[in-house]
Amino acid sequence: MKKILDIYKAAKSPVYSFEFFPPKAPEGEVKLFEAVRELSKVEPDFITVTYGAGGSTRDKTIRLTSELAKEFALPAAAHFTCVGGDKNEIRNILKQIQESGIVNLMALRGDPPKGEGHFKKVEGGFGYASELISFIKEEGFDFCLGAGCYPEKHPEAKSIEEDVENLKRKVEAGASYLVSQLFFKNSSFESFLDLIRKKGIQVPVVPGIMPITSFSQIERFKTMAACEFPDELVSELEAVKDEPEEFYKRSVRFSVAQCRELVKMGVPGIHLYTLNQSPASLDIVRELKK
Ligand SMILES: Cc1cc2nc3c(=O)[nH]c(=O)nc-3n(C[C@H](O)[C@H](O)[C@H](O)COP(=O)(O)OP(=O)(O)OC[C@H]3O[C@@H](n4cnc5c(N)ncnc54)[C@H](O)[C@@H]3O)c2cc1C
Structure with a gap:
């Protein structure tokens, strides 16, 4: 399996990647495979x-990453968080991931389980992604490691400057590329990129793009990802919130325009949060590849 950093290094045009989640029910897995088939x-x-x-989907994440990679002959990365595990448990899971043939890991701290307000470090575990990344390196695992970044600041950080200092620790620990939290204002991404380059972070930084498929998602994304929305986008979508076809068209048009501008800015790739749905991501990438 190819390592993701090598894909970015060798690319002569933007790298396109899709993110999926492990479904709860078996029917969801059938749909997931259909979505990946479509998107392939x-x-x-x-x-x-x-x-x-x-860590609720641990075994499913490992199994699905490796099954999807084989079925569709695609390089794949498993996301991994340090929530709820001490060093021994984390070492064992990493061995399991390695044995399943996965060579790419998105290394994250993770969010607290539902109902728990704050992230709690387990005794003998890790408090931050940078500590997890250092551990993976110290233990000699040969994964290509990606990490998350937040153009509009991680919600727990007091300031963007402080967040970027912490981001630098992750890169120095061994994260070889960064994928961003979803955002809808390219100006946020541009100033973030400016700031991190000034701070000496030089790894590839890939924008994470989320197609909006319903109006109610806007409030959800604001809470979940603390991201800002351009006013014009909100009013354009609100005007057709009960007309699914027109809503879809406007939303896809917005994402295509957003990605085109990012590509012009020279981003190494576009990472689409598919939510296991194929149509919008498929239409966006088709349009971008024209
Ligand atoms: C691309 C992407 C994919 C994701 N995939 C998943 C997933 O599959 N599963 C999942 O559960 N979650 C996922 N998340 C969400 C992520 O787990 C949460 O955003 C989480 O709250 C932070 O994870 P992190 O790895 O960015 O944490 P960290 O980098 O550890 O940062 C968390 C907070 O701690 C601060 N911080 C970091 N280091 C230090 C330090 N040394 N001292 C003081 N403060 C510090 C940071 O500024 C930040 O505010 C993803 C996020 C992104 C961007």
């Missing part, structure tokens, strides 16, 4: 599979 028509460069909050 645009020849993505790699796919990723998330790790459920609190």
Whole structure:
């Protein structure tokens, strides 16, 4: 399996990747495979599979990452978080991931399990992604490690400057590329990129793009990801919130325009949060690859 950093290094055009989550029910898995089959028509460069909050999908994430990679002959990354595990448990899971043939890991701290307000470090575990990344390196695992970044600041950080200092620790620990939290204002991404380059972070930084498929998602994304929305986008979508076809068209048009501008800015790739749905991500990448 190809390592993701090598894909970015070798790319002569933007790298396209899709993110999926492990479904709860078996029917969801059938739909997931259908979605990946559909999306493989645009020849993505790699796919990723998330790790459920609190490590709840551990075995599924590992199994699905490796099954999808084999079935669709695609490089894949498993997401991994340090929520709820001490060093021994984390070492064992990393060995399991390695044995399943996965060579790419998205290394994250993770969010607290539902119902728990704050992230709690387990005794003998890790408090931050940078500590997890250092551990993976110290233990001699040969994964290509990606990490998350937040153009509009991680919600727990007091300031963007402080967040970027912490981001630098992750890169120095061994994260070889960064994928961003979803955002809808390219100006946020541009100033973030400016700031991190000034601070000496030089690894590839890939924008994470979320197609909006319903109006109610806007409030959800604001809470979940603390991201800002351009006023014009909100009013354009609100005007057609009960007309699914027109809503879809406007939303896809916005994402295509957002990605085109990012590509012009020279981003190494576009990472699409698919939510296991194929149509919008498929239409966006088809349009971008024209
Ligand atoms: C691309 C992407 C994919 C994701 N995939 C998943 C997934 O699959 N599963 C999942 O559960 N969650 C996922 N998340 C969400 C992520 O787990 C949360 O955003 C989490 O709250 C932070 O994770 P992190 O790895 O960015 O944490 P960290 O980098 O550890 O940062 C968390 C907070 O701690 C601060 N911090 C970091 N280091 C220090 C330090 N040394 N001292 C003081 N403060 C510090 C940071 O500024 C930040 O505010 C993803 C996020 C992104 C961007």
